Amino acid sequence: xxxxxxxGGGSVQAGGSLTLxxxxxxxxxxxxNCMGWFRQAPGKEREGVAVFxxxxxxxxxxxxxxGRFAIDQDNAKLTVYLQMSxxxxxxxxxxxxxxxxxxxxxxxxxxLMAIWGEGTLxxxxx
Numbered sequence: 186x187x188x189x190x191x192x193g194g195g196s197v198q199a200g201g202s203l204t205l206x207x208x209x210x211x212x213x214x215x216x217x218n219c220m221g222w223f224r225q226a227p228g229k230e231r232e233g234v235a236v237f238x239x240x241x242x243x244x245x246x247x248x249x250x251x252g253r254f255a256i257d258q259d260n261a262k263l264t265v266y267l268q269m270s271x272x273x274x275x276x277x278x279x280x281x282x283x284x285x286x287x288x289x290x291x292x293x294x295x296x297l298m299a300i301w302g303e304g305t306l307x308x309x310x311x
Contacts, residue, residue, distance in 0.1 A: 186210055187303065189282045194305030199274055205267040205305060207282030214300060215239055215263040219285040219293035222256075222267045224278035224307075233295040234280070235267065245293075250276075272309045279304040 193205040205222070209215040217240035225231040237244035237256050244256045250269075257266040269276065283298035291297055 188214055188300050189284060189302035191280065191282045191302045191305040194280065194307045196308040196310065197272060199272060199309055199311050201272050201309075202268070202270040203272060203307060204269065205280055205282075205307070207265045207267075207302060209263040209265075209284065212263060213287055214284050215260075216287075218287050219289070219297050220265060221283045221295060221298055222265075223281045223283055223295070223298075224276075225281070225304075226275075226278040229278075231281075232278075236293055236295060237265075238293050239265065269307075272307075274309045274311045277307060277309045279306050 188210050190208045197203050220239055221236040222234040223231050224234050234250055235244055235246050235256050253271045255268045281304045282302040284300040285297040286299045289297050
């Protein structure tokens with residue numbers, strides 16, 4: 186069973202909006218855990234987009250998306266959302282949801298991610 190399942194990718198024009206969804210299969214993985222959204226464009230390294238605790242607290246965003254992307258959660262559905270607006274062609278990538286191992290120690294950071302979804306493709310046209 187896939188622990189993290191992304192959906193919501195698609196093709197939109199620049200300036201548009203899109204919301205990605207990550208559904209977590211287990212409360213053990215979801216509750217009070219470090220999670221993140223990442224993206225990888227063809228020929229480029231994977232980039233952290235947003236990292237956050239599902240139990241609350243601040244979210245760390247990449248400079249490239251600050252003010253345009255936002256995290257939302259539905260704890261009852263074990264679901265996190267990546268709300269993307271003012272999209273640019275350079276936002277085109279495959280977007281991945283990730284989670285730390287629930288017992289991982291350390292600060293919530295990209296390096297802590299151990300569980301990954303299969304990704305959803307986002308294409309922004311100019």
